[in-house]
Amino acid sequence: MLDQSKTDKITTDLLRPIRLNKAFVLWMGFLGISLVICLYAYTLQLKNGMVVTGLRDYVSWGMYISNFVFFVATSLIGMLISAVLGLSGAKWAAPLARIAEIIALAFAAVAGLVIISDMGHPERLMYVFIYGRIQSPIVWDITVVSVYVVISALLLYLPLIPDMKICYNKLEKIPKLNRWLYKILSLNWNGSLEQEKIIKNSTRILAILIIPVALAIHTVTSWLFASTSRVGWDSTIFGPYFVTGAFVSGSAAVIIAMFFYRKNFKLQDYITDLHFDKMGKLLVLVSLVYLYFNLNEFMVPAYKMKKFDAIHLNDLFAGSYALMFWAVQILGLVLPILLLLFRKMRKPLPITIIAIFVIVGAWFKRYIIVVPTQEHPYLPIQNVPLNFKIYSPTLTETLITIAPFILVLIIITLLSKLIPVIPVHESIHQNEETQNEN
């Protein structure tokens, strides 16, 4: 009997956030208005051309591409938590899997839109499919990102099927349309052993499949740069350098989301201090690996100081990008690693603040990777106006860069109001297991 009451509590707790409240409406209204403002900026770009941005012939990839890299990077966390940790049997990560998948899906799906905002002729996007050349890393990127979005969506959906049935059964006061949706999405789930087995096996196959695909999306994204001869991009470690960096920003994103859900959805019993502690340790681990790659990426050329490497590195270490570079490395990487070594810093509030520093640092790190090298091409930049020599983003460009963030927030908000962010069926299952053990 105790068992049943516990199950009921879990169900009630986890389904509680699925309702419309004032805060949600206000938040969505705010996001909606902000999105409209940003989309207006995009219409200016469509109308007047990309002259509205700070981009010019020498620095021709700027905030949009940095943003694209950041979005692809952050989406990789879905693979790390639900696939790598899941397959290796780390039980503590199970309640976080769905949060990670929501983040993965939202960021990966929006990454595709980010790249469109960087195109001079977005209406010709179909040309990539019609005239696509297999030699171009852009074609590889579009292929793997699409596959990743599909697998991520499936990986979010499959474990959700039993929960959809629970939602259908328990949530009786919601609009008819929503109940109907839950019913359709639950695919006649009846909890039989056979169905359990199908879901378990197919989730497992997807979890294995997503590992190479996730590695591919960020490796290929890094090759957009590494396939050129530019100083600072022409690097053989760019693939793993990007992948490890991706886990840093993704882990930070999950920590921030955990904090928000725990507080607003009152999930203190489900997202516990233990989860923050474990995520803190995970963040330290991936940050250390990333720091190691940073050391390689900057130390090796800095030791030799070849002519053009020297120009680039001087600008990063002591030149016009020095402040940004050191802030990113110290505030966004070294200090978080050091602080998170202490148990007290892995408590929900401090770790969330640290995670915010990490994720902001991660965004600027992409900017540092993308922009500065283009200001130092092999041949001098001459006979052009000053704004061709130094890149400074415009307001319009900034608004267009913010738009994808708003979209991601809208997707995450909507999803977390439609589906339980902590797997209900699995939580009940785990609860039964622990009770049986006792």
Added chain:
Amino acid sequence: MSEKEEKPKKKSRRDFLQNIGLVGVGSVFAGSAILAGIKYDKKKTPGARIKVLTAENELLEIDKNDTTKVKITKAEDLTLLQKEGREGIAGKRWVMVVDLSKCKNARKCMSACQNAHHLRPEQHHINVLKMQEGKNTAPFYMAKPCQHCDNPPCVAVCPVDATFKRPDGIVLIDNERCIGCRFCIAACPYSARVFNWATPVLEEEDKNKTYNVELNVPQRKGTISKCLFSADMLREGKMPYCVSACPNGVYYFGDENEDAVTNGTTKETVRLKKLLEENAGYRLMPELGTEPRVYYLPPKNRTAPFQEKDKSEAEEHLDNNKD
């Protein structure tokens, strides 16, 4: 059967009228057919036969009345130009030699190029740079067009085949195809490419022109533009715009297959190999493996000194260098 045959064959008044109607309609048809036949025969008057040359180079004779004038519509013309533009000029391997010892920074090449390709003042298909390699080495002027690499990094990365390498060595851009991703700009180590960030300067004037891929005019907002070795001029058997505009004899242009290049100013034709050998010709950044089709002759025994006012700009690139 037998019953039917026995039936009397009465013709009613109605049947009669019907038959009259049929005959009437029939005769109208017949009459018009005869008239049409006469008309057709009239067309066939002898002497109106003409000779035509088919696309297969076959000479045929055909009645003039059977011909219809081919009206080249804009779309057809565009397809033709794009087809030609991709095929290049058969049998040629275009090559340019830039003699740095003769460059006085007159910049006639730059303006001729910008005029021909309808570029903005800050857009350079060819750019005369003030170069200085090291603190103790002499500054010099260096004209830099697209290097038309035989192993072009820009072509490799293009996702839609908008920029392509022709058999005659020229790298072109088709702005009807370009999606504006600017991956080629990122990939080009020579900074040879420009983008139409804003509305092109002569957009209004060029509005009704058919796009010529060998001239890249009309320029189009949101697409790449680049040096074309003046492919349109080469098709007419003329020198590139920059080459013929130079007053100082900097440029040689010609065909590698013929081993002959002609100076754009003096019109003197010389052996390419001999010119490169005697003057120690070299290419830009050969270590990148791009195999440029533009050769440089070193700035030795210059015809004019490097101007004092340009020295600081030449040193700028050096300053960063902390050489």
